[in-house]
Structure formats: C-alpha cells, structure tokens
Amino acid sequence: MLSAFANAFRTPDLRRKLLFVLAIIVIFRLGSQVPAPGVDARNVQNCVDNVGNEGVYGLINLFSGGALLQLTIFALGIMPYITASIILQLLVVVIPRLEALKKEGQAGQTKITQYTRYLTLALAVLQATGIVALARSKQLIQGCQEDLLHSDSTNTFLVMVVTMTAGTAVIMYMGEQITERGVGNGMSILIFCQVVATFPAAMWSVQKTQGWWIFGLVMAIGLVIVAAVIFIEQAQRRIPVQYARRMVGRKMFGGSSTYIPLKVNQAGIIPVIFASSLLYLPAMAVQFNQGSTSPWIRWINNYLVNGDHPIYMALYFGLIVFFTYFYVSITFNPQEVADNMKKYGGFIPGIRAGRPTEDYLAYVLSRITFPGAMYLGLIALIPLIALVLINANQNFPFGGTSILIMVGVALDTVKQIESQLQQRNYEGFLR
Template structure:
C-alpha cells in the first residue's frame, strides 16, 4: 500500500492533480460551514432533528450537511445536475440541440454554456422557494427560524444560495479539467463521506445506551458489505460479443484473420441514474416540505425514502435513466458501421444493419439487468435500514455513489500510472527488439 502511494506521488503531474483535487474538495467542505445570513442556526438545527430518514435528510446527506446548517452551499450541486438532465433530454427530442451535440468540441462548449445558464435559473427558483419556506418554519417552542423576515431576507438568501451553487459548479469543472476524476461526482462523494464519521459515532453511542442491539448493528454491516461486493462485481461485469475479422491484403501483407470481442458493461450508465432520479424527486418534494398546506404536506409525507410511493417513483426514474443515458452515450449503428469498415463481423450475423439490431437487442437486455441491479442496490438496503429504525441515513444510493466514484477515480489514477511510468512497470521484462 505504501509502495503504491509512493509510486503515485513520485510522478509530478499526477501528484499535482491529486493535491489540486484534494485542495478543491477542502475548499468545498469549508464552504459547507459558512452560514447564510439572517437565520437562527440553533432553531434550524432543532427543526432538522426530525428529518432523519426523510427526504430532507437525504438532501442534506447529498450536500454534506450544508442544507441542515443552511450554509452558502445549501443547494449543493443538484441544480447543475437538473440542468444537465434537461439539456440531455433536449438532445434527444429537440433537433437544434441534437445538431449542437454532433458538432464536436464547439457544440459541447455551447451546451456547457447553456447548462451553466440553466443552473443559475434553477438555483434562483429553488433559492426563492427555500427563502420563502424558511420564513414559515418554526422550532419546537414556536420560535421563528428567520428572526427578521421580509423582501430583503428573500433577496439576500437567493443571491447567496445561487452564488454558492455557481461556485460549486466552478469547483467541479476545475477538478475535472485540472484534477483527477469527475469533479461533480467527487463533490457528491465528498458530501456523503463527510457524514460517515458522525454516523458511526452516533451508532456506537446508541449501542452503548442499548437503543440498538449488537445483532442489528452486525446485520447492517453485513448488508453493507454484501452491497459493496455486489456493486464491485456488477460494475466490472461485461457481456462480450465475439467479433471476427476477415483476412485482407494491404500492400504486400495479409492483415486480419483475428478474433476479438465487443465489451458491453452491464451497468453502462454508472452512478448517473440514481443521481438523476434523486435530483428529480428532490425538487418538487423539497418545495412541498416548505409549503404549509395540509394536502401538500400529505404528499410530502409520502415522498420519503421509507414510503412505497417514493420508492416506486425512484425505481421508475432509475430504470428510465439507465436506458436513456445508455442510448445517449452508445450508438449501436455507429459501432456496427465501424466494425464493418474494419472488415469485422459477428458470427452468424450479417454486417451492417443486422449487426446494429443485434447489438441493440443485447444492449437492451443487459441494460434491463443493470437497471434492476441499480434499483435493488438503491432501494432494498434503504427499506431494510428504515424498518430497523436506524437513526441515520446511509442507504444503497450512497453506497453506489461512494463505490462507483471511488472505482472510477482509482481507474483514472491507474491510467496515469501506466502512461507516465511505463518503464517502471516493465522492469525485468524482456521485449523483442529492445536493447539493454
């Protein structure tokens, strides 16, 4: 382990990228403790004591506790994710955006710019709803969360929360460009991991006081260990389609005659579906929690992670986004055309459109299996933990994000090690044509 860390930090560029990423995440964590002006933090903390295991508790977990403390980063990165969802949907149904997506680097820059504008608009809308809702919230004794409500407080809160989300968006883009890993995913990862120490300490305290038994604690650990094993196994699982290449004469040589395969991951969309599904459910449900109307409150009580209606919508959105994201990122027609141009074919399948249909059929089947796996990981542990009355939220969605982002980041570090330290990996290996 120490040798591996030493190899990582022995490469100047990789060391710089890792330290830059850690520095940006540290800035994010500091911002999660900078309070929004005009709010009584003690009263707000009492209000959030009853939200553990509810949707507000889940939102607070994704923001690293920033929402519970109502800091400048209270909105988190969810407005950016929602804007990305809207732009990706428009890519499929709106032709001008679809043309932009096919224009290469310049088109992607335009879509990124539109995503930033959409993030600001959604942040203003969500910030306004939170600011209005805060003025109606009270503590257990009826004390107001906002001592001096009014238009000034609403404007100040909206500007503060919107600026905080814009800064997080900038941090994520900087990490992606100059650091290691996907910046947005790492920010969500950091927010979830930040809640783990307090959750573990709270669990130990409850075990000492006898509120939860040792058997239940061991059962939860076993469930989490099995979930981690299932995530690692399924994230590495592939369906390999055999590809044969016919022999061709190129100049004076015979080229081809080889057998390869087309690897299709079972879960090609990664952690995107649960993140997208959570962001869609969070937006209306969070607003409903802040509106003091009886029928709205009834709906808000149903949209909690332990309620069957929430889980029904959650699973439906996960399955939809598994298919949607796979369709956006993988085009069977283009893959079939590339195989045909290289003189390859799938045994028993005609090249061209028949190959594209075959790949699409296989992809649809394994995507369904991947969607069921993601849904099970995200929903089943949450239901079991809620039925066991665990006083903190750490369900399957969090585990999937932690393991998935961790594996993706480790993979990028490994790629840098291979590309920058090739000679180090090849010590003691004799290659044909290599001179000592």
C-alpha cells in the first residue's frame, strides 16, 4: 500500500489528483470543527466531554466524525446522502419508471443521481430540524442539562437548519468533485475520513479508562480483525462463463472465457447500516417519551437502549442477516444475468442456458450469502461484546461499522491507484 502511494506521488498526473483529494479533505475537516451560528460551543464541549456520545445518534455521529454532537456546520455529515442513496436503490426495484431509467445507461443514471441529490437535501432539512429541536430541548446529549444554544428564538432555529442543510449540500458537492477530479469514490473517501477522525480519540479513551494492558490487548485484537476483514472482503466465488463462437457477417466473434465474481460479502456495509438505523427507532421513541410509565417504554428502555443486553445483540444480529439476504436479492438478479448470458451466447460449463443457469446462480448466491451474513453479524457485534468483556465504551475503535468502512474504502482506493499506475506503465512501454 505504501509503495503504491509513493509511486503515485512520483507520477505528475496522479500527484495532482491526490493533492486535490487531500485539499478537499482538509476543507472537509475544517468545516466539521466550525460551530453553526447560535451554538454555545463551550457548553456543547462540556457536555460532550462529560457525557460522551453514547446516545441515540451514535451512528450518525460516527458518520459525521463527531461533528453532530458538536453542532458544527457539517454536523449532518454524509448520512443524508447515504440514506437517500439507499432509498433510491430500493425504489429502483419497486418503481418501474426508475428501473427503466437504470437500464438506459449513463443518461438514466444521471437522472437517478439528480433525484438522489434532491432527496438528500429533503432529508437534510428533516434531520437538521430534528437535531436543532433536540438541542433546544436539551435532549440531544443524554444527561446534559446545559443550554446548547445562545438563544431559543425562531430565527436562530431557522438559521441553524439552513446552515446544516447547506453544509450537507457542500459535502455532496465535494464528494462529487473528488470522484470526477481525484482518485476513488468521493463519498466513500469522505465517510472514511469522518470515521478515521474518531479513531484516535476512541483508542485513547480505552487507554485512559482501562490502562495500558487492555489498550495493548485491544490493539492486538484489532490487527487480527483487520486481517480477517481484508481476507473476507477480498474473497469471492468465480463462476466460469464460456462464450461460443458466432459468425456476424464475415467476422468471427466469441470463443472467449471469463467468469462472474460473486463476493462473499456481496452486500457490503448496507445491512449493518439498515439494522443500526432500525434499532435506533425505538430508542429514539423512548428519548421523546422520557418520564412515561408505559410498559412498552420500560421494556424498550431495559432491553433495546443499551447494547450490552443479550436481547439487543440477538435482534441486531438477526436484522443484519435478514437485510444481507434482502439487499443481495435486490442487487443481484440471477434471471437477468442468465438472460444476458443467453442473449450473447454465453453459458456456464456443464449447465444449460436459460432456466437451469438461473437456478444454478440462485443456488450459488444463496450458499455464498450465508457466510457473508454471518461475517457481517459477527463483525458488527464486536463492539457490543467488548462493552461487556472489557467494559469499553460503545464506540469500540475496532468494531462494526467503522472497521468495515476503513478497510473497504482503503482497499478500493489503493486498487484504483494501482490500476492507474499500471495504465501509465503500459503507455510508457508502448511508447
């Protein structure tokens, strides 16, 4: 990895792209530290230092690099865009018009991207309104009773909502600029930066609360987890595909061999985000009904708010497994793949084209999704298990969502850098 970056900086074109990405990251991180207008930064910092970020918005706070609880101009982070992208992906399967756009190629994808932008801004307005309302009512940071805002006026409320929404629009623009003019996927790199930003503080928190011995144990376990995640993320089942020779006019086409790569973790990190978001809903309902004596409120408070309860862990694991199968089923269509192979004269050796190919692909996909779902569930449970075993906080540095994002984005970015380096080496050889 280090050699790839070193070689990239020796190449003028790649060096410009990498420096552009670094400049965007610096602006991004600066915006994550600037408080929104009307925020009492001193009181907010006192609350964060004394209480921490183990509240309902822990996942959103992770994706904002800690900017959410600080109420900065980039407080919403990339979360509205992630939510909008997931919603659009699901709607593509449900709404025929969107499905037709997806099949139109680049022009259709451009329209879907535009719809994603509009939905992102709408979600940003809703989330900013909720967050500012919680800040006004002193419910954003659990256990904090200090005034987080200088004023409770409507003007301050509207200015903060507009500022946070505009911050989300700027983040979305910067991510697109990285994709177009830099290296790698812009949104993924920004998510990576926000997650990595909380990593040193989380590690130092473990050292301060548990001592150097537990800190060293966490580091050793973390290295093992990273190695395991890299191994699984790279693992794939390659289904061989043979294309028969065919005559078109006076030319012969086909006769080539290729394969269909089915990754073990075909769903990526989406099931973990889905499950986490769904489990935050009852906890959020409890937060808005504090003081209620309702039996279901007490039950949720006892079993679904704290991550160290076995019922919470079992439900979390079950939801991840369910959403893994669900997401894979809507993103990989065996019937469509089988029809395309038959259309272009392709077949799997030993399997007849058409329905038998579709059944075979569905069989392989269901079998390979099971270890992928177990892998995602176990990785996501690591911080919850650590909370019980070593009494670490819920933002365990080597756990769940954070480690999947860090390893996945780092691998994809290095692959893109290496591919561009190979392309330039081939060009130099040909010259």
